[in-house]
Amino acid sequence: MDKLTVFTATRIHTMDPGRPQADAVAVSNGRIVSVGTLESMQPWLRRTPYEIDDRFLGRIILPGFIDPHTHLRLSGTYMSLNYVGPIDSTDHLGQPLSGLPDQESVISRLKELVAKATDSSDGTTKSPLVAWGYDPGMQGGHLNRDILDAISTETPIWVVAYAPHIIYTNTPMIKKIGVDENSQIHGLGRDPTGKLNGWFVETEATAVAARAVRNQVYGAGFGADSLKLQGQVAVNSGVTTTADMLYGTHSFEEEWDDHSKAITNGSLPLRMFLVPFEGSLRRRYGENFLDFYQHMASQASDQLAVHGVKFVNDGSYPSMTLRLNYPGYLDGEEGLTGEVPWEDMFDRMLPFWKEGIQIHSHANGDETIDMTLNTLKALQNAAPRFDHRFTIEHYCISTPAQARRLSALGGLASVNPYFVHYRSKIQAEKGFGPDRAEATARLGSLVKAGVTFALHSDYNLVVAPMHPLTAVWIAVNRLTTDNKTIVAPGERISLDQALRAITVDAAHVLNQDDHLGSIEVGKHADFTVLDEDPYEVDPKTIKDIRVHGTILAGEFHPARA
Numbered sequence: 001m002d003k004l005t006v007f008t009a010t011r012i013h014t015m016d017p018g019r020p021q022a023d024a025v026a027v028s029n030g031r032i033v034s035v036g037t038l039e040s041m042q043p044w045l046r047r048t049p050y051e052i053d054d055r056f057l058g059r060i061i062l063p064g065f066i067d068p069h070t071h072l073r074l075s076g077t078y079m080s081l082n083y084v085g086p087i088d089s090t091d092h093l094g095q096p097l098s099g100l101p102d103q104e105s106v107i108s109r110l111k112e113l114v115a116k117a118t119d120s121s122d123g124t125t126k127s128p129l130v131a132w133g134y135d136p137g138m139q140g141g142h143l144n145r146d147i148l149d150a151i152s153t154e155t156p157i158w159v160v161a162y163a164p165h166i167i168y169t170n171t172p173m174i175k176k177i178g179v180d181e182n183s184q185i186h187g188l189g190r191d192p193t194g195k196l197n198g199w200f201v202e203t204e205a206t207a208v209a210a211r212a213v214r215n216q217v218y219g220a221g222f223g224a225d226s227l228k229l230q231g232q233v234a235v236n237s238g239v240t241t242t243a244d245m246l247y248g249t250h251s252f253e254e255e256w257d258d259h260s261k262a263i264t265n266g267s268l269p270l271r272m273f274l275v276p277f278e279g280s281l282r283r284r285y286g287e288n289f290l291d292f293y294q295h296m297a298s299q300a301s302d303q304l305a306v307h308g309v310k311f312v313n314d315g316s317y318p319s320m321t322l323r324l325n326y327p328g329y330l331d332g333e334e335g336l337t338g339e340v341p342w343e344d345m346f347d348r349m350l351p352f353w354k355e356g357i358q359i360h361s362h363a364n365g366d367e368t369i370d371m372t373l374n375t376l377k378a379l380q381n382a383a384p385r386f387d388h389r390f391t392i393e394h395y396c397i398s399t400p401a402q403a404r405r406l407s408a409l410g411g412l413a414s415v416n417p418y419f420v421h422y423r424s425k426i427q428a429e430k431g432f433g434p435d436r437a438e439a440t441a442r443l444g445s446l447v448k449a450g451v452t453f454a455l456h457s458d459y460n461l462v463v464a465p466m467h468p469l470t471a472v473w474i475a476v477n478r479l480t481t482d483n484k485t486i487v488a489p490g491e492r493i494s495l496d497q498a499l500r501a502i503t504v505d506a507a508h509v510l511n512q513d514d515h516l517g518s519i520e521v522g523k524h525a526d527f528t529v530l531d532e533d534p535y536e537v538d539p540k541t542i543k544d545i546r547v548h549g550t551i552l553a554g555e556f557h558p559a560r561a
């Protein structure tokens with residue numbers, strides 16, 4: 001045993017139910033050797049040289065927070081585009097950008113940008129205007145071809161929604177992309193007469209639309225720049241582990257290299273799990289997908305590894321493209337399924353299921369959750385498995401009955417709770433109606449059904465911060481933006497349950513709870529250091545607790561304002 005570092009704190013919450021509190025943790029070579037008090041760990045300290053690191057006295061240590069569903073690199077590429085989102089944000093280098101409150105202000109911003117747009121090199125056409133961040137719920141309804149044609153019929157305009165499940169284009173952009181009324185592409189939007197309305201919805205159609213502006217969206221260096229920025233955002237939020245839930249949509253190699261370099265040069269102090277998107281994996285490797293997993297396993301380290309597989313089966317909550325059961329959307333919209341036809345879902349998931357590759361299945365709306373549960377049931381009937389950890393991602397609009405079914409089938413949930421606070425008022429009026437909007441993220445039902453779940457942010461592809469203490473605060477309080485109204489109070493959960501959902505239960509959802517998620521002997525020494533104790537503050541102020549920094553494998557990384 002090498003020299004021990006003993007971290008002391010006012011209190012350590014371990015998330016080990018058997019030994020929930022401590023005030024000292026001994027670490028060697030990045031792993032935990034002993035947890036307890038300076039007295040209780042004497043049998044180790046008598047035998048091994050040690051130093052006491054008491055700089056966190058007066059502070060609180062928890063297991064490092066785990067946000068099990070983010071898109072750090074992809075969001076950075078969008079952050080480098082012209083921004084038309086509803087909230088103040090930053091670009092990929094951290095420079096501040098102001099939000100635009102409504103559709104009118106977005107249109108004037110696009111007009112300004114069109115005026116500045118340059119001619120192409122041959123002087124005959126205009127180069128495309130590419131923008132990110134439109135939020136149809138917060139900014140006043142969807143854009144479309146007619147609205148964008150009114151801005152310009154010469155400059156091609158390409159606007160991807162904040163939640164990038166939908167791209168809006170004008171006529172010159174539609175021509176540039178190369179589709180017409182006869183094109184058969186899943187997610188190509190049409191008005192009731194069959195005319196293209198400028199929408200490209202979900203992965204297949206958005207990929208077609210993205211090819212035309214590929215150089216602008218995936219410009220060199222954005223990935224590395226954004227990972228550096230997001231590394232500090234993660235430390236500031238207390239996050240030590242995350243999973244990129246859409247690996248391979250740009251390039252398996254470039255994405256891996258960007259992460260690998262950022263981790264090696266120290267700008268990304270995180271453990272990262274890259275979860276391949278099934279569509280990309282299938283297009284690239286066909287039936288030979290196992291070769292990919294074997295090859296990538298040989299490159300994995302303690303900080304970077306490929307994990308599981310991701311299916312995307314409906315649209316997003318903020319872009320109002322998810323799928324709903326009766327009575328559907330307020331205004332008759334229908335949302336959209338993912339690129340895998342639902343009738344093919346069983347056949348597409350079965351090879352991964354049989355190989356024991358954990359399936360993460362994106363399902364936002366209750367219709368999609370029904371389809372997902374039906375598929376899980378069929379998988380269980382075809383090849384019964386225990387401890388499969390099949391995870392429904394987002395689980396935004398669900399019913400108590402679905403929670404009980406998910407439990408019966410042995411599934412897990414990774415839930416986005418942020419919309420309860422940020423959007424329940426908006427979506428009561430737009431899209432989903434009051435009942436669905438209030439009961440978004442039914443965590444209480446999951447607890448009652450005995451389903452293990454995590455809380456995630458989906459950062460930065462929905463209008464929510466990556467800030468696990470905010471997720472906890474929402475899960476415990478369910479307050480809307482007026483900070484007075486409590487929505488679906490029976491879906492609130494206890495503080496302890498919520499903190500588990502950002503630590504040890506989130507580790508379980510990523511199948512990493514044998515070495516992450518709690519402060520136990522043998523696990524990685526990943527901690528979050530807080531200025532105040534979440535178990536002692538007023539529950540309404542949990543999100544305001546200052547994160548002092550993170551400890552990853554025994555190394556301290558300070559938060560910066």
Ligand SMILES: [Zn+2]
Pocket residue numbers: 069070071245458461
């Ligand atoms: Zn996502």
